[in-house]
Amino acid sequence: MANRLEEVDPTVLLLKQRLEGLLPDEAQFRFDLCVTEALTNLVLHAKPSKDEATIDGQLTMRGDEFVIELFDPEGAQPFDLRDNARSLSDIxxxxxxxxxxxxxxxxxxxxxxxxxxxxxxxxxxxxxxx
Amino acid sequence: MIHSKLHDPDIMVVRPGVDRLTAVNAKAFKEEVAALIDAGASRLVIDFKDTGFLDSSGLGALTGVLKKIGHRGDLVVCGLNPDVSQLFRICRMDRVFSVYADEADAIQALKEKS
Structure with missing residues (x-):
């Protein structure tokens, strides 16, 4: 995916299409939300070494899970959201x-x-x- | 982007005019609704009937609009599908916004407040 905000929604919709009927309905929404938030965060905050650096992803099934892997654009500083997320109840x-x-x-x-x-x-x- | 319609003398119904209210269009949504408020609209219904998805940016824009109205007016929302309702619950926005099933219910509620 090109590192642009306009690319986020079409990319997520394409991924969701692939999962139709494979994820429970309520999980489809959670998938949509998580991937939208993650890609948006990368586009807005990751600073790649080159403007044309892309965000790459891969969707696979492992055991009883669908796993979406999103690779930071090349040159971006590591950012582990688990260390940076605020609890929703604290906001x-x-x-x-x-x-x-x-x-x-x-x-x-x-x-x-x-x-x-x-x-x-x-x-x-x-x-x-x- | 937004579609707005005046009901009664002072109730404005606004539809975002997009299927997905996300980071790519949330700022425009907020600015367009803010312009309506600046032009005198103070009692707003935001109708999400045709908007199937909001992310945190969309929710942030909606909160910005609520702050813009402040104590000068009123803002309610309606037409949330189950996904958007779930987002409101997860983010505890169902405690911040008055939520109604549809436009008619929302307008009625605003009328009863006046």
Missing amino acids: DAMAEGGRGLGLILECADRVNYGSVGRRNRLELAFKAQS
């Missing part, structure tokens, strides 16, 4: 920002982050339809 009700990372932690079934080779990768897992 001022009238705040206009600051909920995105907390929503990811709240809505994904599992969140992981770390380096893979020379790149950093966020993993978000969602339990498949049983």
